[in-house]
Amino acid sequence: MEGGKGIRGAADAAFAKSGNGSVYTQLREAILTLRLLPGARIAERQLEKMLGSSRTPIREALHQLEADGLVVRGGRSHIVAPVDLAELMEVFEYREHIESAIVRLACQRAQPQDIERIRAIIDVALHDDGQELWFEIGTDFHLELAQLSGNRFLIRAMNDIMTRVARARWMIASVPENRSTAHREHSHILDLIAARRADEVVEVIVKHTRFVQENLAKAIRETRLRFRAEGLDIIDGS
Amino acid sequence: MEGGKGIRGAADAAFAKSGNGSVYTQLREAILTLRLLPGARIAERQLEKMLGSSRTPIREALHQLEADGLVVRGGRSHIVAPVDLAELMEVFEYREHIESAIVRLACQRAQPQDIERIRAIIDVALHDDGQELWFEIGTDFHLELAQLSGNRFLIRAMNDIMTRVARARWMIASVPENRSTAHREHSHILDLIAARRADEVVEVIVKHTRFVQENLAKAIRETRLRFRAEGLDIIDGS
């Protein structure tokens, strides 16, 4: 029963000694940080032992994760959803429209103090440039922006989007140059929202989204090659 | 144990003899058609008897419905989600952007035969004008339009939207005049997509969306008064 068997089919040591957090949270973390590799089989009874919970809450968590697009049913069993490049391209097409809607509404509704609060978030990256922090800031910026729209469905949509691109973002071997570009664009977006220049901010955020998309697509392709060298196929699609 | 007790708290005869379909499907139907009134308490053990299933699949269905926004947790128990007018207004704000994105992409990607297929759907309403048929056609038109976008996230968003407005649409006391208006606008939208006139179709669909929004808001307010006359508060919000 122990380890081995290559990769597909073992979530073994991914949860060593972890006892904190809900089942859903733990699984989500493990999947998003690639501790559970895309394509890995997930057996309810394995998790039962590993997480110390019973199957009922585990099944519930798996259904949640399925809704998040992080777990899919492969026939009878559950597997960690493969990173699907084609799907990711659709996410970004979707994202352009969602972000555009968000910033348009933000231009109408954002309060100056809200904008300054977000600026403080992105400016943290000026002093600290850890990989993990960069990940968080990139997520938070766009989620906070969504909050400014005041529309719960746009907020939910942005949450969904950030979940679906999270693993791709995790694959990025951070290029410092790109980071400063990101900060500059984020800052520019805030300026334009503060100035209520809706059309311009839409233009900028679409450009920003496409920039991010290209970076992620590149990172994914590199990651695929890296894993293929180990005999693994982690990524679907062209 | 039988019936009575007024309204909040009885889903009693809503499932008489119904044995077909999954638990989720049956509950969803009952909620969308207002056989289960907004605000009604839902007890897992009641459903266990009524549907003849066990609690496990019932709980699963309830979680699904919660994700759909059709069921909410009221403290410890589950209740049928109240129709929230404020939320509905947010849905329509969201919908404007989603539909705009959809028709823009549809202009790029729709095949002539796709457009004709949809036209056939809405033209059914010319011969038959039953209430239920009108409901279905209105739903199908927008879902089919979403398909033309070729983007699974826009399709999913449109599905979500149609679910969230379904109960409001069910409350409409059909005004024949509005129906012909709807058909005309739907037809116009198809024409513009076929002609690839993206900007114009966006303009028209936004206008259409606002028209629908006003009708539904009116219907909801009337329905609220109607139910209040019976001593019930079915609708939340202003």
Added chain:
DNA sequence: TGCACCAATTTGGTATACCAAGTCAAGCGG
């Protein structure tokens, strides 16, 4: 040596048993 078939095990799906917490009502005291 390779293929086909069979049995044992593992899987997810379902039903049920158990628990703690919350609800409601009846009864007691003011």
Added chain:
DNA sequence: CCGCTTGACTTGGTATACCAAATTGGTGCA
């Protein structure tokens, strides 16, 4: 007569037992 307390019951949450299907590994035959 009103309000508070208390206890029985109902509720959702969790753990577990049971089932059918499907996978898998091994064995025997060609």
